[in-house]
Amino acid sequence: MRTIASLGPLRSKTVIVRCDLNVPLADDAHGGKVITDDGRIRASLTTIRELRESGARIVLVSHLGRPKGAPDPQFSLAPVAARMQELLGTPVAFVGETVGDQASASIEALQDGEIVLLENLRFNPGETSKDEQERSAFAAQLAKHADVFISDGFGVVHRKQASVYELARLLPSAAGRLVAAELEVLRRLTEDAQKPYAVVLGGSKVSDKLGVIAHLLERVDSLLIGGGMVFTFLAAKGHKVASSLLEEDQLETVRGYLSEAERRGVRIVLPTDIVVADSFAADAEHEVIPADAIETSSFGASGIGLDIGPESARSFATEITDAKTVFWNGPMGVFEMEAFSHGTRAIAKALTETAGFTVVGGGDSAAAVRTLGFADNEFGHISTGGGASLEFLEGKTLPGLEVLS
Numbered sequence: 001m002r003t004i005a006s007l008g009p010l011r012s013k014t015v016i017v018r019c020d021l022n023v024p025l026a027d028d029a030h031g032g033k034v035i036t037d038d039g040r041i042r043a044s045l046t047t048i049r050e051l052r053e054s055g056a057r058i059v060l061v062s063h064l065g066r067p068k069g070a071p072d073p074q075f076s077l078a079p080v081a082a083r084m085q086e087l088l089g090t091p092v093a094f095v096g097e098t099v100g101d102q103a104s105a106s107i108e109a110l111q112d113g114e115i116v117l118l119e120n121l122r123f124n125p126g127e128t129s130k131d132e133q134e135r136s137a138f139a140a141q142l143a144k145h146a147d148v149f150i151s152d153g154f155g156v157v158h159r160k161q162a163s164v165y166e167l168a169r170l171l172p173s174a175a176g177r178l179v180a181a182e183l184e185v186l187r188r189l190t191e192d193a194q195k196p197y198a199v200v201l202g203g204s205k206v207s208d209k210l211g212v213i214a215h216l217l218e219r220v221d222s223l224l225i226g227g228g229m230v231f232t233f234l235a236a237k238g239h240k241v242a243s244s245l246l247e248e249d250q251l252e253t254v255r256g257y258l259s260e261a262e263r264r265g266v267r268i269v270l271p272t273d274i275v276v277a278d279s280f281a282a283d284a285e286h287e288v289i290p291a292d293a294i295e296t297s298s299f300g301a302s303g304i305g306l307d308i309g310p311e312s313a314r315s316f317a318t319e320i321t322d323a324k325t326v327f328w329n330g331p332m333g334v335f336e337m338e339a340f341s342h343g344t345r346a347i348a349k350a351l352t353e354t355a356g357f358t359v360v361g362g363g364d365s366a367a368a369v370r371t372l373g374f375a376d377n378e379f380g381h382i383s384t385g386g387g388a389s390l391e392f393l394e395g396k397t398l399p400g401l402e403v404l405s
């Protein structure tokens with residue numbers, strides 16, 4: 001993979017850097033947004049500092065959340081620019097558009113070592129378009145004022161999107177320090193994973209991540225399923241899941257995974273109890289119910305499963321402490337709400353207690369362990385990539401990496 005050094009001297013060069021600054025946000029008391037975990041901003045600083053020292057003119061681009069191809073203030077990167085400026089101790093100018101006259105003027109005005117962060121890439125339909133020509137046209141707009149491109153948004157290298165893939169083909173390009181560092185650690189999991197190898201999957205991007213299971217079954221000894229992912233498995237086994245998150249069109253696929261796992265001797269471990277709530281709210285009424293009887297809760301068909309129960313947390317913890325390699329992506333429940341954070345806390349604690357090599361991957365997963373009071377050095381590695389790490393572990397060629405080699 002091409003490194004920053006391959007780009008030659010960068011003094012007075014305009015360098016566009018694709019970061020993954022997709023940080024979790026919460027509402028503040030004044031109608032604004034507050035960053036609940038700045039891990040992805042901190043992780044991007046190594047490359048940015050190095051570029052500043054080499055006298056480059058730095059244009060940072062990123063997505064945040066999943067806006068629908070048009071400006072949406074709740075997904076603005078403005079709070080990220082402010083936080084990055086604090087962390088770097090140097091000005092980070094923010095421009096409220098990604099392409100256009102204002103963005104062009106700000107880039108043209110950059111002096112050596114100065115930094116500008118452009119607004120959310122996904123406010124433009126070209127960034128995520130399925131149409132390659134549309135993506136290329138948007139990438140060309142991004143490339144217009146830049147001399148070189150550095151890809152450092154590890155969390156997004158699995159996406160074939162304009163700023164990740166097409167842009168890298170338009171300019172001399174290289175991997176940044178974060179991408180290089182992430183790959184070095186994650187290669188330990190693909191090339192030298194000690195057995196037993198357990199993967200813990202949860203979170204809410206269910207349709208996105210179910211697909212990785214097919215290939216993971218070839219590599220792991222056990223697969224522990226929690227979070228929003230659970231309900232499609234429970235439904236595939238014929239259980240009712242009331243109003244919990246469910247991917248109906250994936251039921252057949254999941255049945256296929258269950259039988260494939262049995263054939264291969266891979267254990268798919270599902271929760272035996274679930275915390276069911278009457279609504280998706282921090283103060284919701286809730287009770288612990290056997291996983292195969294969710295509809296028997298007091299809330300009937302309107303009950304929503306928001307965490308794994310205490311019995312499941314204990315059995316998952318035992319699996320984890322027995323493993324020599326553990327990869328975890330996706331919180332076990334809606335950890336942002338105290339009542340539904342216990343499963344995630346128990347799994348995080350188990351990872352810190354295992355003697356094996358542990359990796360936590362993903363924006364919200366990393367945020368979860370930090371907000372629940374764990375320190376980064378209690379884990380083998382905290383990766384900035386969730387979906388990206390998973391797809392790397394399943395052995396896929398990731399578009400954002402392929403294009404850099």
Ligand SMILES: Nc1ncnc2c1ncn2[C@@H]1O[C@H](COP(=O)(O)OP(=O)(O)OP(=O)(O)O)[C@@H](O)[C@H]1O
Nearest residue numbers: 203204205227228306333334362363364365386387
């Ligand atoms: N049972 C559940 N129902 C609904 N949402 C859930 C449930 N369990 C967990 N979640 C939510 O999942 C979200 C995180 O999922 P996600 O798949 O985005 O993980 P991630 O670590 O951020 O990975 P990535 O980096 O790929 O986005 C959290 O906001 C959490 O509240």
Ligand SMILES: O=C(O)[C@H](O)COP(=O)(O)O
Nearest residue numbers: 020022155156363386387
């Ligand atoms: O959080 C992530 O996994 C990355 O930022 C990618 O976001 P996406 O799943 O919306 O493409």
